[in-house]
Amino acid sequence: MMNNAADPPDANGNTPPRTAETSAIHAEGLTVVRGPRTVLRALDFTVPRGQITGLLGPSGCGKSTLMRAIVGTQAKVTGTLDVLGRPAGHPTLRTRIGYVTQAPSVYDDLTIRQNLDYFAAILDPGRSASERRHDNVTRAIADVDLTSHAYSLAGNLSGGQRSRVSLAVALLGTPELLVLDEPTVGLDPVLRRDLWNLFHDIAAGRGATLLISSHVMDEAERCHRLLLMREGEILADDTPDALRTRTGADTVEAAFLRLVDEATANSRKKETAR
Numbered sequence: 043m044m045n046n047a048a049d050p051p052d053a054n055g056n057t058p059p060r061t062a063e064t065s066a067i068h069a070e071g072l073t074v075v076r077g078p079r080t081v082l083r084a085l086d087f088t089v090p091r092g093q094i095t096g097l098l099g100p101s102g103c104g105k106s107t108l109m110r111a112i113v114g115t116q117a118k119v120t121g122t123l124d125v126l127g128r129p130a131g132h133p134t135l136r137t138r139i140g141y142v143t144q145a146p147s148v149y150d151d152l153t154i155r156q157n158l159d160y161f162a163a164i165l166d167p168g169r170s171a172s173e174r175r176h177d178n179v180t181r182a183i184a185d186v187d188l189t190s191h192a193y194s195l196a197g198n199l200s201g202g203q204r205s206r207v208s209l210a211v212a213l214l215g216t217p218e219l220l221v222l223d224e225p226t227v228g229l230d231p232v233l234r235r236d237l238w239n240l241f242h243d244i245a246a247g248r249g250a251t252l253l254i255s256s257h258v259m260d261e262a263e264r265c266h267r268l269l270l271m272r273e274g275e276i277l278a279d280d281t282p283d284a285l286r287t288r289t290g291a292d293t294v295e296a297a298f299l300r301l302v303d304e305a306t307a308n309s310r311k312k313e314t315a316r
């Protein structure tokens with residue numbers, strides 16, 4: 043069962059601002075079991091609003107599972123997981139969150155505009171909404187800088203353009219939270235840089251919160267905050283600067299490796315003490 047976090051009054055009896063107002067995501071003791079395995083183990087973390095938080099860690103550490111829990115599509119989730127002030131999976135969150143999975147659903151035999159028209163019709167159905175849908179589709183295509191390709195078949199696009207179509211789909215409902223699962227995978231350095239600039243424009247321009255996973259550590263440097271994961275646990279929840287300072291490392295990658303070594307040494311010590 044998931045429960046909803048409530049903030050207790052402070053020493054003066056005042057109720058502090060609800061976590062929902064200051065954070066986009068708040069987790070306490072978040073645990074996910076998949077098949078026979080506990081894939082996420084009692085995670086505690088907060089993702090602030092209006093910033094880009096990077097979710098980084100090696101393949102298989104549980105990034106996608108965590109994202110699925112946040113967007114409400116993951117089974118066997120226990121602990122507290124609040125998203126935009128509601129328990130994850132709450133029906134009112136559907137239009138407030140944009141989610142792009144690792145295997146984006148872009149139809150190759152439709153144009154960019156037709157792809158977006160299709161998803162807009164699912165999100166905002168009915169004849170009376172057709173003008174609003176048209177405007178939203180035009181805006182989402184412009185947001186990802188694909189206006190000049192709007193009538194190109196998706197099958198003829200480059201990898202970077204396809205990623206931007208998926209992002210446009212996620213932007214259709216003007217979501218407050220964007221959850222992007224490895225959006226830059228397989229892209230060359232120039233396209234990756236362009237996409238990251240776009241993420242920053244979205245965060246700054248709309249005050250949206252972005253949670254972006256990656257296993258490429260140099261992308262960590264582009265985030266406001268980082269959640270570093272390893273084997274279903276969070277190793278660090280901090281800014282890139284604070285992480286480098288705390289570990290005495292020059293890069294986030296080196297900081298991550300030091301934290302991994304520390305965690306391994308600690309678990310060895312615990313095993314020897316048993």
Ligand SMILES: Nc1ncnc2c1ncn2[C@@H]1O[C@H](COP(=O)(O)OP(=O)(O)OP(=O)(O)O)[C@@H](O)[C@H]1O
Pocket residue numbers: 076077078079081099100101102103104105106107108257
């Ligand atoms: N249906 C399942 N049953 C059991 N275990 C699963 C299932 N799906 C995934 N897992 C395991 O859960 C762990 C976390 O998977 P997840 O996809 O969340 O990792 P990830 O960090 O997103 O990896 P990647 O970067 O490769 O996508 C992995 O060890 C995986 O083997």
